[in-house]
Amino acid sequence: MGLAWQQGPLSTRAVGQFLTAQPLPDRVLFAEPLWRRMRVRFDGAWVADSEDVVLLHEPNHYPVAYFPIADVRDGLLVPEAKATNHREFGRTKWFTARSGDKQVPRAAWQYTDLPEYADILRDRVAFAWRAMDAFYEEDERIVGHAADLYHRNDIRQTSRHLVVRDGDRIVADTRRPVVLYESGFAPRWYVPRDDVDQSALAPVDGQTFCPYKGLASYYDIGDSKRGAWSYLDAWPEVARVSGLVSFEPDIVDVYLDDRKLALEPGQTVTPHGIDRGLDPSEMPARAGTE
Incomplete structure (x- = not known):
């Protein structure tokens, strides 16, 4: 989230509010x-x-x-x-x-x-x-x-207990998840591959792009479509999540310290994809001149 797009404070879909006696104009540039x-x-x-x-x-x-x-x-x-x-x-x-x-x-x-x-x-x-x-x-x-x-990303290591289930099946179980705090969004929890049942992840076509993290690949989990994603080669600024897997709590069951997570209100992310004219060939070796 940035200052004026998605759920930013100057967006028309802001998740926060300005505490002012008089309402702000509908549009603030x-x-x-x-x-x-x-x-x-x-x-x-x-x-x-x-x-x-x-x-x-x-x-x-x-x-x-x-x-x-x-x-x-x-x-x-x-x-x-x-x-x-x-x-x-x-x-x-x-x-x-x-x-x-x-x-x-x-x-x-x-x-x-x-x-x-x-x-x-x-x-x-x-x-x-x-x-x-x-x-x-x-x-x-x-x-x-x-x-x-x-717009910024902060990444922290934690020892909290995170479990992901697809019905009765345990898809992930870890006490070493990484949490990514992205400005304006609820925390996203990333799991090391060694703590994920790889056979539960079915790669699917269709990637999205984040200018701050890189190209995201998606996985189906059983009948749960695109229930997980991974930045296989994340930008250097967020390299700590490269290859780790994150799970969508409104698609699969994600438990943090035995508390079931839910998608927070207003947290819908507008993905960048090929339909926006963004070319995956732009992704590799972005540093340096051409």
Whole structure:
């Protein structure tokens, strides 16, 4: 969960609440300096490179990076004739990205009639994520969307007793689970493979992608569809859960210290998958230049 998407505080589906005497507006947008060097590649070349990026958090959207026009390669962006209108920011000008024989329509946009309160976005452009070859912070590739500064994962080892059952069958039994605390979500419990009955896990097609953890593979457990998942090669930042197995408590029975777990209200996760245009080929070796 980030600041404005899924169940974040600025999302329309927030799990928490602001304790204010007067209700907040239906939509609250937040922009801030990224404080990181960000670069963009297109047609095999660097086309934007800036240490002055602004990150926009808009309700129910992933964060979007806005680059100063001065930090974008001259001649890359060709204005399109048709404009659209943003509900808060007004007229939106669109650009085709052109480099050599390659051109991609609606590859970038700019707000050209900004109200004074949104002046932080003036003379900046944002790139459509899938229109570009890749985005980088320094020399490390960022996939999925711009990194949300308010999303974090903390992993802790514990000696609590975790048991997973599929009916009468014990699927997992461990006293050394790992708990992953992901901002805004209930804890997720991961079990070492040695403490899982591997014969109970039937791999299934269809992976999802988390920009903060990597590519998740899923397993059926008996008649319980996609009751478990594993990040087989998790990002280095969460490497402690690589290869471990986590179980969905609303699909199979998960007991923690003899207490049956349930999916917490508001904890539905919106998965990233191929239907979002995310390509698994982006996953390996994300660090380094291409």
